Amino acid sequence: MSRILITGSRGVVGTFLTKMLTERGHSVFGIGKHHAVGEVGWEHPMAKTEFTYARCDVADFRQLERVFEKAGPFDFVYHTAAEFGRWNGEDYYEQVWLTNAVGTKNIIRLQEKLKFKLIHFSSSEVYGDYQDVMKEYVMDFVEIKQMNDYAMSKWVNEMQIKNSTIQHGTETVVVRLFNTYGPGEWYHPYRSVNAKFCYHALHGLPVTVYKGHFRTSTYLEDTCRTLCNIVDNFKPGEAYNIGGTEYHDIEALANVIWKYTGADQKLITYQDSEILTTKSKKLDVSKAIADLDHKLTVSLEEGVKRTIDWMKDYYKLNK
């Protein structure tokens, strides 16, 4: 059993990951940007129970170092904390560069000293508009220009990690997540397409469907099971695509959601391709299957239904 730190432990993936790793018997400590129930009070502990969470902004080195000093040491760090999403990155680029570039460098600097094993959360966005099947190694051969600040920050992180490994021998596994969705993904306008469409359908809000944009979708539980497996077969220096294999366009996704919710078809506007966005994301997940026992157990249709059911409950839409 390992001692594990999860950054961004109250995010959508972080929350599920915390639950799953804890259930597997690991000792899990989480950090996040906000105050929360169960949080440790560093100077004035309010209770003597076992704390498993601390407020900490990864972009603030002092706060991060304190977590390692007072709640560590850790064998593994799952670094999920990040400013997420391409339009979020364009609208909130200040936060993106601070949290993603400075925050990850802070983690790497501590890793160089403390020698924990790092699992870094990257994104399918690093592949830019690469048109062929996205295999993990294509960046070693093909020049890719990232199409937005969020994507750039994620690619910067991968290079920061590579350089630290060369110079300091740090041990890191990179996971590139593809469109993960599922219960727990509460709504805001920068969420990925699945959550957005479910919420809009349930609330009678309009959506724009960009034609010719192909994606895969991965159900949160499937993603997290694979992520948990990393500690049992940690191969430093590897990068893994974590994604689905059902290749669908955005229209098909909308159809599933509109059918299950019974929402008004008039809410949907169809448009041609969106600017600076990867049109097609075809990916290869064979490496994750081989090394991490990556399994896809929930179909898009089933996953979307569960997400909608959860959302109805979460937003109290059941009468």
Next chain:
Amino acid sequence: MSRILITGSRGVVGTFLTKMLTERGHSVFGIGKHHAVGEVGWEHPMAKTEFTYARCDVADFRQLERVFEKAGPFDFVYHTAAEFGRWNGEDYYEQVWLTNAVGTKNIIRLQEKLKFKLIHFSSSEVYGDYQDVMKEYVMDFVEIKQMNDYAMSKWVNEMQIKNSTIQHGTETVVVRLFNTYGPGEWYHPYRSVNAKFCYHALHGLPVTVYKGHFRTSTYLEDTCRTLCNIVDNFKPGEAYNIGGTEYHDIEALANVIWKYTGADQKLITYQDSEILTTKSKKLDVSKAIADLDHKLTVSLEEGVKRTIDWMKDYYKLNK
């Protein structure tokens, strides 16, 4: 005659550029991070003379927007302001991401609104460890991984600019400077090799010469003349290498400096190649010659002598 804003106008290149563009009859306004003589007092002007400088951190959007509102409009912006140097970037990565990534994005956002022409200062570091002759277009064909955060931030800037041009039609010229040196470059430990070696030789401080590292050097005046020419032949979307053509190793540079200063040979230690540093920088400057009348008028030997003479004076080493 144009109205020109220079960010980082009190830096080594910025200072010389301000002087040269002013001499050519342009109306030049400068900004920099620090208070200085000649600075405007926004709320309480202390005098009624013509101000040509304001304190402004480009990473702070409010301060930057105020410059454009109160001292603009500008036809051209020379964006020289940046955290500079690869080891500076490793030791002060917080500043690098704020100033370089957020600061440049702030400028781009204002450019999208105000439509000025931007001259963005990039670096030879974006070429990573590319081994062949560095032509401006190699990044369109070859996958390059930048070897330090400073280099990454500079490449991020070039991608931010490209994406803004695609999405908003902004007009920008990118200049990639190669090892510019000369009088005016006061010493700190993160300076480029020419200034560092001159200062160390003059002060009896040791240096390490990495063998097999080849560079070109460009005398500041030659660099700035070419930079000034951009406003007369502004070709949006172009990138230019601005560098020298004399290809010398670091040992040859040390020899010139040690000979002219008469410093002790024992100050020099020879070592094999430095980690995460481009070994050889061979570049092609034919595009800058064709479009910008790039001329190299000062030899390495002559330029180094002038730099040493200036340094002796600046640091009061003449008895």
